[in-house]
Amino acid sequence: MNDTNIIVPELPESISNAVIIQWCKKQGDSIKTDDILVELETDKVVLEIPATINGILKTILVKQGETVKSQQIIGILEEIALNDIKYDINKITDKQTKNNITNNHYLSPSLRRKNNYDILNNNQEKHNEKINIKNSTTYNITRVPMSPIRQKITQQLMLSKNNTVMLTTFNEVNMQKINKIRNKYNVLIQEKYNFKLGFMSFYIKAVTQSLQIYPQINAYIDNNDIIYNNFYHINIAIATKRGLLTPIIKDTDKIPLLDIEKKIKELVLKSNTNQLSIDDLNSGTFTITNGGVFGSLMSTPIINPPQSAILGIHAIKDRPIVIKEKICIMPMTYLALSYDHRLIDGKEAIGFLNNIKSLLEEPLYLLMQI
Numbered sequence: 275m276n277d278t279n280i281i282v283p284e285l286p287e288s289i290s291n292a293v294i295i296q297w298c299k300k301q302g303d304s305i306k307t308d309d310i311l312v313e314l315e316t317d318k319v320v321l322e323i324p325a326t327i328n329g330i331l332k333t334i335l336v337k338q339g340e341t342v343k344s345q346q347i348i349g350i351l352e353e354i355a356l357n358d359i360k361y362d363i364n365k366i367t368d369k370q371t372k373n374n375i376t377n378n379h380y381l382s383p384s385l386r387r388k389n390n391y392d393i394l395n396n397n398q399e400k401h402n403e404k405i406n407i408k409n410s411t412t413y414n415i416t417r418v419p420m421s422p423i424r425q426k427i428t429q430q431l432m433l434s435k436n437n438t439v440m441l442t443t444f445n446e447v448n449m450q451k452i453n454k455i456r457n458k459y460n461v462l463i464q465e466k467y468n469f470k471l472g473f474m475s476f477y478i479k480a481v482t483q484s485l486q487i488y489p490q491i492n493a494y495i496d497n498n499d500i501i502y503n504n505f506y507h508i509n510i511a512i513a514t515k516r517g518l519l520t521p522i523i524k525d526t527d528k529i530p531l532l533d534i535e536k537k538i539k540e541l542v543l544k545s546n547t548n549q550l551s552i553d554d555l556n557s558g559t560f561t562i563t564n565g566g567v568f569g570s571l572m573s574t575p576i577i578n579p580p581q582s583a584i585l586g587i588h589a590i591k592d593r594p595i596v597i598k599e600k601i602c603i604m605p606m607t608y609l610a611l612s613y614d615h616r617l618i619d620g621k622e623a624i625g626f627l628n629n630i631k632s633l634l635e636e637p638l639y640l641l642m643q644i
Contacts, residue, residue, distance in 0.1 A: 278327050280311060280349035282342050286552055291341050292316045293422050294348070299331045305351060312348065317426030318519075318555045320548035329354040423517040433579045439615040442574040445627045447634045449590050449605045452476055455637060467532065474510065475535040477562055477587055479640050480633040482506045482526040485560060488626040492559050494580045495617055503559040509578060510538065511563035512545045519545050520561055520578060521554045531641065566590065566607065575612050582617050585630070586610035 282292065292314040299311055305325045314321045332352040336342055420428070434440070456471050463471050485492040485506055493502045506527045509520040521541040523534060544550045561578040566589040575586035586609070593606045611627045633640040 276353045277332065278329075278351040278353060279347045280323060280351060282314065282344055282346045282348060283321060283323070285316065285344040286556065289316045289318060289344075289552070291343050292321065293341055294336055294338050295320065296338055297334060297349075301331055301334050303331050304354075305329050305331055311351075314342065315422050315516075317422045319550045319552060320516075325351060327351055327353045421516065423519075427517055430579060431576060434577045437579065438577050438582075440577055440612055441615045441620070441623070442610055442612040443620070443623050443627055444572075444611075445609045445631050447607050447609060447631050448595065449473075449607055449634065452634060452637050453605055463532070467536065469536060469539050471532070471535055472538065473587075473590075474538050474562070474564065475531050476634060476637060476640065477564075477585070477630075478508050478510070478523065478526055478534050478538075479531055480630045481508060481560060481562060481585060483633060483640065484626050484629040486527065487629060488622050490618055490622050491583045491613065491626050493617065494582050495614070496580075500617065505559065507558045507560075509558035509561040509581075510541065511561065512542055513568075514545050516548070519550065519555070520558065521545060521550055522556070522558045524557075561585070562587065564588075572608050572610065574610055577612055577614060583611060583613040583623070583626075586612070 285292065293316075295313045295315045297312050299305060299309065305311070306328050307325055309325045310322045311325055311331065312323045314323065329352045331349065333350040334348075335350070336346070336348040342348055452473065456473075460470050463469070489502055490500075492506065493500050495501075505525060507522050507524045508526050509522050512519050512521065521544070523529070523537050523541070526534060529537070541550075541554065544554065558578070558581065560581060561575075561584040563575050563584060564587045565573050565575075566587055570588050571591070572588060573586050575584045577584050588608045588610070590605045590607045592603050594601050595604050595606065596602075597604075609627060609630065611623055613623045
């Protein structure tokens with residue numbers, strides 16, 4: 275019989291290593307083509323390695339929790355003819371079925387993830403109990419290792435802090451006209467496309483049109499050079515159980531508003547089910563983060579290196595404002611633009627934010643791309 279190596283996929287230059295979250299099969303288990311063998315976590319995504327042959331998992335070379343590098347051999351499969359693999363679930367006893375379900379032999383990838391999430395949580399709780407440190411008082415502490423994604427977030431935040439001269443400027447926007455569009459057309463959109471029209475697609479369109487007017491904000495510094503991005507790939511910040519992810523909607527200048535909304539829904543689903551690819555996270559030029567979904571009224575977002583600016587959007591609240599010398603109650607939100615002052619002057623930053631405000635308050639201009 276032939277042996278086949280289980281190899282870590284080729285990782286991009288921006289990702290140096292990965293951590294084995296779990297082996298989905300045990301050494302000696304029967305394997306069919308496309309069965310998921312192992313899950314790896316990088317600082318950006320979770321990767322699944324499927325079996326490429328029918329056979330058995332002969333050897334596990336790297337254990338759960340250990341770090342691996344691109345193209346590293348982490349296990350060996352022994353090829354066996356399909357007819358030789360005994361895999362008849364109807365002949366399994368109740369006790370065997372229970373054990374196999376616990377070990378994920380017959381679960382779909384989505385159910386297996388949920389099952390393993392519960393098992394890992396239980397194991398982690400037991401592990402945490404073991405390392406509780408008790409002193410003469412009743413105080414306890416718990417030490418747990420950072421996940422790769424949390425380590426990456428930490429590194430990116432420190433990189434931003436230490437390598438940018440960050441300044442934040444603010445403005446406020448009357449969202450009444452966008453609210454009217456959503457209220458008028460959402461039922462029709464949901465019936466036809468099976469999703470609701472949110473606010474983020476309007477923000478992305480407004481940002482994209484404004485970046486075309488202020489190209490400096492879509493650029494970044496590389497040593498003594500300024501690199502201008504002549505394309506518009508917008509990162510959107512999504513909070514997940516694993517941490518904050520910023521997948522990208524690419525070429526937002528070429529995509530209609532409803533297609534952007536559809537893409538947002540797809541990226542949120544992929545983020546929450548660990549289905550993002552490396553391509554979903556590479557080559558962004560500008561980031562939008564929405565603290566408003568958690569109730570934030572105001573914040574100063576931190577730049578996502580190597581980008582030069584980030585837009586923070588916040589909760590929409592009814593507030594009194596003056597319109598034509600009358601006090602009116604309107605749905606208002608604050609915008610916050612943090613930018614690298616080495617590259618972007620206050621005039622450009624304020625002009626950029628004012629342009630976004632104008633487009634959001636007159637969404638007809640936004641939709642017509644005037």
